[in-house]
Amino acid sequence: MVRKLILLVIAVAIVGLAVFYVVTIPAAVPASALGSHTPDLANGKEMFFAGGCTSCHATPGQDDKTRLGGGLGLKSPFGTFYVPNISPDPSDGIGKWSEADLVTAMTKGTSPDGLHYFPAFPYTSYQRMRTEDVRDLFAYLKPLPAVQGRVRDHDVPFPFNVRRTLGGWKFVFLDGKPFAADASKSAEWNRGAYLVNGPGHCAECHSPRNALGGIIAAQRFAGGPNPEGEGWVPNITQAGLKDYSDKDIEYLLETGNTPEGDSVGGAMTPVIRNTSQLTPQDRRAMSVYIKSLPPVEGPKKPEKK
Numbered sequence: 001m002v003r004k005l006i007l008l009v010i011a012v013a014i015v016g017l018a019v020f021y022v023v024t025i026p027a028a029v030p031a032s033a034l035g036s037h038t039p040d041l042a043n044g045k046e047m048f049f050a051g052g053c054t055s056c057h058a059t060p061g062q063d064d065k066t067r068l069g070g071g072l073g074l075k076s077p078f079g080t081f082y083v084p085n086i087s088p089d090p091s092d093g094i095g096k097w098s099e100a101d102l103v104t105a106m107t108k109g110t111s112p113d114g115l116h117y118f119p120a121f122p123y124t125s126y127q128r129m130r131t132e133d134v135r136d137l138f139a140y141l142k143p144l145p146a147v148q149g150r151v152r153d154h155d156v157p158f159p160f161n162v163r164r165t166l167g168g169w170k171f172v173f174l175d176g177k178p179f180a181a182d183a184s185k186s187a188e189w190n191r192g193a194y195l196v197n198g199p200g201h202c203a204e205c206h207s208p209r210n211a212l213g214g215i216i217a218a219q220r221f222a223g224g225p226n227p228e229g230e231g232w233v234p235n236i237t238q239a240g241l242k243d244y245s246d247k248d249i250e251y252l253l254e255t256g257n258t259p260e261g262d263s264v265g266g267a268m269t270p271v272i273r274n275t276s277q278l279t280p281q282d283r284r285a286m287s288v289y290i291k292s293l294p295p296v297e298g299p300k301k302p303e304k305k
Contacts (some may be wrong), residue, residue: 024167
């Protein structure tokens, strides 16, 4: 009886390991799946600013925000992640990447050498992007200044530093679904929904997260504790922005100024630096979509002592 029990445990362990291995295989997009494409650099530039590339990847301490040498430290409950160099430098950046490498990174969260990226890189939102938009972004990135310097390794303790386990995290939180338009809504609303939920990745900061670091779907956009540990990210559903009109939101995305005569600060400063570069039509679309978000109550903000 004991021998049979031991054999059963071994068999279950083998099956479990096999399932874990299959589930956690890093996914990739082969070049053969992309087909021909004529890059639209104007659209690539729009995706560059909509995606907030400069907010994280611009080299700290310099004014040229197209120098994407990385190095910014992003604090989290799981450790500190250091944003990589995505300049066209062939040794330290992404100069040797192909289109398929960038599409894979942004939609699958997998590096060119077949490793899982940590979700500090917001591929759970970027997966919603159209492939042609990512390809246009790739074309826009290629001629930017090459910046030398390899960014230091992440400061993430065990067991969170075991990248293979991220395959299990992706199995739960990365559904692989591109953006799907709502036929009952206007083209403007759908454009805004795409920008906010895809390249804009607004929910990544403006939503509370569970113990595994995944967004709590029922409280999406409802704000919560700053993932970096200090401050509070506001609720941008109608529970938080109920007095804002869509024009107020549009103006905020352009200038950083609120209807109360105040201005945003902190992590929103570089966000506004990016959204101010978008076309007026895209800022308008984003504001229309954000204004339409139904009221959702988020975590209760702690009272100041």
